[in-house]
Amino acid sequence: MLRLYGIPTSGNCYKVELLLRQLGIPYETVEVNSRTGENRRPEYLAKNPLGQIPALELEDGTVLAESAAILVYLAEDTPLYGQTRLERAEILKWLFFEQTRIARYIATTRFLVRTGQAEANAELIAQNLKLGTEALEIMEGHLKGKEFFVGNRYTIADLALFTYTHVAEQGGFDLKPFPNIRAWCERVKATERFFPLPGA
DSSP: OEEEEEOTTSHHHHHHHHHHHHHTOOEEEEEOOGGGTGGGSHHHHHHOTTOOSOEEEOTTSOEEESHHHHHHHHHTTSGGGOSSHHHHHHHHHHHHHIIIIIIIIIIHHHHHHHTTOTGGGHHHHHHHHHHHHHHHHHHHHHTTTOSSSBTTBOOHHHHHHHHHHTTGGGGTOOOTTOHHHHHHHHHHHTSTTOOOOTTO
């Protein structure tokens, strides 16, 4: 059985767990709390030298890291990773976008706000709000006339982008000016075997 290391309240861990459930793949979870430094312990680093969560241990003991890479591994040969070479390239584009724009600006800002570090990081948060809003504007424009991001059907691109976008307001972002994003979030929530981000 697959073994997922991490904590359920982590957005990056949530992405992997949501995909596992939506694909109907059996797995077990092992809590590794990065906030208390458990991801830096020697026994965890022996499995995952990158020291990140999530990590996914396969049946043969191989350990995969980086949430986007894990999503691709799990979704390969399923409709959630696209049906053509071009669709798969488009999905990768949005996975990269999610990590470099959404996770960097929106997820980071949400974390600082929720952990009481907003005042000490006011300048960074102001910059992130600007750059994160620009990322939301790109997503809003792309979704015009579309139900989902790639191939007009639900894929891991949607799953990844949804995770931190739908809770962006918890970091001070305003989603009211983005009706396409808000409608898309509801469509993601309506997908089979969906479950909400714990603690959101």
